[in-house]
Amino acid sequence: xxxxxxxxxxxxxxxxxxxxxxxxxxxxxxxxxxxxEYGSMTGTEATFGISTHRGIEMAIEAVNAAGGVKGKKLKxxxxxxxxxxxxxxxxxxxxxxxxxxDVIIGEVASSRSKAAAPVAQRYQVxxxxxxxxxxxxxxxxxxxxxxxxxxxxxxxVLAVFATENLKAKTAALLIDKKxxxxxxxxxxxxxxFTALGGKIIVEQNYVGGxxxxxxxLTAIKAKNPDxxxxxxxxxxxxxxxxxxxxLGLKAVFIGGDGWDSPKLAEIAGPALNGNYMxxxxxxxxxxxxxxxxxxxxxxxxxxxPDGLAALGYDAALVLVDALNRAxxxxxxxxxDALAQTKSFAGVTGVITMDHNRNASKPAVVVQAxxxxxxxxxxxxx
Amino acid sequence: xxxxxxxxxxxxxxGSVYALIAIGYSMVYGILQLINFAHGEVVMLSSVFGxxxxxxxxxxxxxxxxxxxxxxxxxxxxxxxxxxxxERLAYRPLRKAPxxxxxxxAIGVSLFIQYFTQLDFVFGAIPQSYPELMSREVYFTIAGAxxxxxxxxxxxxxxxxxxxxxxxxxxxxxxxxxRAVSENTEVSALLGxxxxxxxxxxxxxxxxxxxxxGTLVSTMYPKVDALMGTLLGLKAFVAAVLxxxxxIPGAVLGGLVMGMAEEFTVGYxxxxxxxxxxxxxxxxxLLVRPSGLLGKSRIEKV
Numbered sequence: 206x207x208x209x210x211x212x213x214x215x216x217x218x219x220x221x222x223x224x225x226x227x228x229x230x231x232x233x234x235x236x237x238x239x240x241x242e243y244g245s246m247t248g249t250e251a252t253f254g255i256s257t258h259r260g261i262e263m264a265i266e267a268v269n270a271a272g273g274v275k276g277k278k279l280k281x282x283x284x285x286x287x288x289x290x291x292x293x294x295x296x297x298x299x300x301x302x303x304x305x306x307d308v309i310i311g312e313v314a315s316s317r318s319k320a321a322a323p324v325a326q327r328y329q330v331x332x333x334x335x336x337x338x339x340x341x342x343x344x345x346x347x348x349x350x351x352x353x354x355x356x357x358x359x360x361x362v363l364a365v366f367a368t369e370n371l372k373a374k375t376a377a378l379l380i381d382k383k384x385x386x387x388x389x390x391x392x393x394x395x396x397x398f399t400a401l402g403g404k405i406i407v408e409q410n411y412v413g414g415x416x417x418x419x420x421x422l423t424a425i426k427a428k429n430p431d432x433x434x435x436x437x438x439x440x441x442x443x444x445x446x447x448x449x450x451x452l453g454l455k456a457v458f459i460g461g462d463g464w465d466s467p468k469l470a471e472i473a474g475p476a477l478n479g480n481y482m483x484x485x486x487x488x489x490x491x492x493x494x495x496x497x498x499x500x501x502x503x504x505x506x507x508x509x510p511d512g513l514a515a516l517g518y519d520a521a522l523v524l525v526d527a528l529n530r531a532x533x534x535x536x537x538x539x540x541d542a543l544a545q546t547k548s549f550a551g552v553t554g555v556i557t558m559d560h561n562r563n564a565s566k567p568a569v570v571v572q573a574x575x576x577x578x579x580x581x582x583x584x585x586x
Numbered sequence: 587x588x589x590x591x592x593x594x595x596x597x598x599x600x601g602s603v604y605a606l607i608a609i610g611y612s613m614v615y616g617i618l619q620l621i622n623f624a625h626g627e628v629v630m631l632s633s634v635f636g637x638x639x640x641x642x643x644x645x646x647x648x649x650x651x652x653x654x655x656x657x658x659x660x661x662x663x664x665x666x667x668x669x670x671x672x673e674r675l676a677y678r679p680l681r682k683a684p685x686x687x688x689x690x691x692a693i694g695v696s697l698f699i700q701y702f703t704q705l706d707f708v709f710g711a712i713p714q715s716y717p718e719l720m721s722r723e724v725y726f727t728i729a730g731a732x733x734x735x736x737x738x739x740x741x742x743x744x745x746x747x748x749x750x751x752x753x754x755x756x757x758x759x760x761x762x763x764x765r766a767v768s769e770n771t772e773v774s775a776l777l778g779x780x781x782x783x784x785x786x787x788x789x790x791x792x793x794x795x796x797x798x799x800g801t802l803v804s805t806m807y808p809k810v811d812a813l814m815g816t817l818l819g820l821k822a823f824v825a826a827v828l829x830x831x832x833x834i835p836g837a838v839l840g841g842l843v844m845g846m847a848e849e850f851t852v853g854y855x856x857x858x859x860x861x862x863x864x865x866x867x868x869x870x871x872l873l874v875r876p877s878g879l880l881g882k883s884r885i886e887k888v
Binding site (some may be wrong): 247248249251252263287291341382409411414416417419420421423424426428440444447448450452453468471472474 | 587589592593596597600704710711712713717718722724732734736803807808809811814848849850851852853854856857858860875
């Protein structure tokens with residue numbers, strides 16, 4: 206090695222070593238509570254992550270502006286998981302081991318929450334999922350919470366609505382086979398729908414990321430069902446509605462909160478009109494708390510908040526409520542305080558943690574009219 | 587019966603798209619024995635071009651076939667330039683290198699374009715919806731099966747482009763040069779054929795067809811996504827191999843077989859088998875006819 210090449214090699218090395226030393230020495234500042242967030246900021250479900258993030262951000266800003274929690278400010282660290290389960294595991298591991306977060310908020314999609322929850326449970330860091338509805342998510346451990354209702358309830362809401370309001374006798378299912386949410390919700394819908402005397406006459410599958418659904422829709426059309434139940438996410442659902450119209454399919458689509466995104470109307474266009482989804486809240490709610498949230502959100506982001514933004518906001522505020530009640534800020538105390546959450550008045554309803562760490566709340570069914578979802582019916586648990 | 591015919595129509599329109607992409611793979615392979623993995627990314631870039639360009643034209647024109655053709659032309663020109671650049675910058679410097687180097691470079695180019703497109707100032711990682719270039723209407727009905735103007739357009743445009751391609755390859759001097767280079771590169775060079783220029787032209791031609799496929803895909807399935815080229819490219823590649831890689835009619839046949847197989851699998855077997863069946867057909871065909879349905883079997887000199 207010549208002298209010059211030695212300089213070239215060792216100087217950057219020395220800089221790197223010095224820098225890592227400095228960062229290792231940086232002491233964790235004691236007067237903040239760090240909240241880790243992971244979500245799909247990019248990818249096919251990008252609006253899920255972005256909306257949730259905005260909701261959380263808004264809640265934290267408001268709390269910090271009011272002086273924080275017991276004199277401590279809240280600090281949010283967010284990571285993008287690109288809508289992938291394996292990236293969620295990486296993100297949560299990094300939040301816990303590198304950023305030393307006190308508590309974690311995430312994810313929307315049940316498959317990703319299920320992938321990351323075991324990590325949080327292993328390190329005993331409380332995790333709050335704002336909107337994963339699959340029942341198995343919180344069953345992973347006693348550090349995993351959620352602030353939304355679960356799919357057995359959502360599935361029965363859709364079944365009851367299809368039978369009572371739409372007078373449906375027959376239904377078709379179009380399921381994303383790779384999504385825990387989709388498979389679970391379809392299952393719970395089927396149970397309730399058949400119990401109410403309905404019949405599933407055709408079941409078709411797809412995989413998230415597909416763009417062509419004409420084959421499935423043609424097979425469904427041949428059976429002529431009263432409703433088509435699509436427990437999927439908005440990108441695929443939007444394309445399906447468009448293609449269904451193209452094929453002259455007249456049956457109405459129903460689905461769950463996975464539809465909830467401004468992108469749905471953009472992709473489906475007028476084909477969206479007339480279809481129904483169940484959701485966590487509706488912008489038609491006259492409750493002043495809801496209207497104030499919508500007004501503030503619109504002023505900040507110039508967009509009507511979807512259900513996921515509302516749930517992100519509620520998740521952050523449920524956490525703040527628990528922090529205020531906790532005797533100290535150890536992870537164990539935060540967990541215990543979260544478990545005792547009682548009658549917390551959120552934007553998406555009154556939240557009480559049951560002994561399975563799920564929130565039991567009413568659901569609303571909304572219908573698309575002129576590309577906007579309008580309130581139709583509220584169903585209590 | 588209506589269901590069956592509807593499946594056939596859907597299968598043909600899906601198959602035509604695969605065919606258009608497969609031709610690009612086949613032409614490049616026929617001449618360079620190189621599998622151009624970046625081809626799927628050219629399809630994606632075509633949709634990205636359309637996504638950016640369409641709003642300017644939409645300001646002056648209503649959605650119509652005319653608007654579609656304008657956007658298509660822009661995408662074709664854009665992708666032609668991209669195809670030229672890929673060959674000039676990535677593959678030509680490796681012309682004398684072992685074939686495996688080119689293959690790895692092709693994968694590198696593909697990944698580069700995917701991730702470059704995902705940068706925020708290029709297109710971003712969030713899927714966007716493609717502007718509506720044509721309003722869809724039901725064109726006519728055959729025995730209860732509905733055929734939309736888009737499906738007619740896909741079929742018509744694919745047919746026109748394939749005929750044009752056949753004409754270029756078999757009736758023009760350039761086509762003759764392409765066939766000569768594909769037969770034997772060194773002898774062609776000795777005979778005074780500008781091999782580099784012919785190869786550039788082949789890439790441009792393939793990319794223009796990919797642009798057509800991309801615009802058609804986005805018009806039918808209005809979603810633009812930086813990663814959409816991967817699966818489309820893979821399926822089209824399988825179609826090209828199925829039909830006999832290196833053969834243009836083979837690529838068309840392979841595309842149609844793939845489209846039909848997928849459609850009928852979903853319609854009459856189970857949608858879970860969609861991709862499995864397509865690949866199973868590939869395996870069976872390759873076992874029985876290793877050079878593909880219409881491929882010529884070459885004897886490799888050792």
